Amino acid sequence: MIRIVVDCDGGDRGPRPCVEGALEACRRFNLHVTLVGKERNIRRFLSRKLARKGMESRISVVDATETITMSDSPSESLRKRRSAIAIACKMVKDGEADAIVSPGNTGAVLAHSLLSWRTIPPIKKPAIATLLPTRHDRVVVIDSGAVVDCKPHQLVNFAIMGSTYAREVLGRANPRIGLLSNGEEESKGNELTIQSHQLLKKTGLNFVGNAEGRDIFGGEFDVIVCDGFVGNVVLKTSEGLAKTITELIAREARASIPTTIGGALIYPAIRRVKRRTDYDEAGGAPLMGVNGICIISHGSSNAKAIMNALRVAAEGVIRHLPERVAEDLQTVHSRMEAEGVSHGVVMGDAPPEEAEKKA
Secondary structure, eight states: OEEEEEEOSSSTTOSHHHHHHHHHHHHHSSEEEEEEEOHHHHHHHHHHHHHHHTOTTTEEEEEOOBOOOTTOOHHHHHTOTTBHHHHHHHHHHTTSOSEEEEOSOHHHHHHHHHHHHOBOTTOSSOEEEEEEEOSSSEEEEEOSSSOSSOOHHHHHHHHHHHHHHHHHTTOOSSOOEEEEOSSSSTTOSOHHHHHHHHHHTTSOSOEEEEEOGGGTTTSSOSEEEOOHHHHHHHHHHHHHHHHHHHHHHHHHHTSSHHHHHHHHHHHHHHHHHHHHHOHHHHOOEEEETBSSOEEEOOTTOOHHHHHHHHHHHHHHHHTTHHHHHHHHHHHHHHHHHHTTOOOOOOTTOOOHHHHHHHO
16 A cells, blocks of 8 residues: 655645545545644544545554744755655655655755765655646646756756656657657757757757747647746746636636536536646656655645545556656666766755755
8 A cells, every 4th residue: 555645834725635635535545645744734634534435444643843934945945854744755765655746845855865865876855746637638847846946967867857757647659748848949949059059969868859839738748847947937827827717718608698508508518628638637846866756736726626636646656656767767877878968967956865964
């Protein structure tokens, strides 16, 4: 049975969505879930539902005496050793759990996972891989918020990890990789994208070339590579646009009797489209490059999103995702070194030990 820990203290909606999502996930999947947070608050939502759903043996509760807020900096969060995310990371490190799900402070999740698990060589800074809908299926956008300022070799590592995720989780045999830029020509973009383009051509990956913003949702790519600043803007813009379009369609459908009738006729199609663009269906995004499986969920995640985040975490465990990432990183870097391609670590990568010193 797969063992997953859920950080119940970090979300905007309190522990209730985590509790309800965990119960539903245990009902659907072969999981044991440990809920970590303020025990009193967790049990307030858990006590009546646990016996009713017959999940007494599938749910555990661990008390966390410290709370990390959304305003806490990574260094401040590292001082809170009895916080939910700190306890969760330690449980995975000690072999008491297989994965983590957290809707909490992303910086805190990054800091604690780095401190507890370290990274997969030669990664120094991990990346967040987010799935976005396309006309045909889904695309992996990496990085979507972990590393704001990147170097070319980091984007190469992101491409490798994104390719692994697309292959192992999405089932793409030879993932098509695109580098997000402001034009298709390899001469387009800033210094980062131009240099990264040249390196990506020498990786042996299925690097198709530059991808413009409009190409993200077209379905021609399986992986879109970018730095965390750009990726996070893409993610938040996509969420806002999907919500706005859905609301506009609903408003226009109620504008008159004819449109109301027409809206009723096409409602099944609208519902299917909404489901494909609904963040709750994705649940969360894996933190790639660390020696463990951590799924970062939106702070406002509801029970459905938490349930799906637990599903994503279980998929990562089943597919041994960190091990596959390590193998692919080793393969690509060995190939590049054999060809004399210079892509080594440059100034600007802070090793995990620095985070520990700051704590």
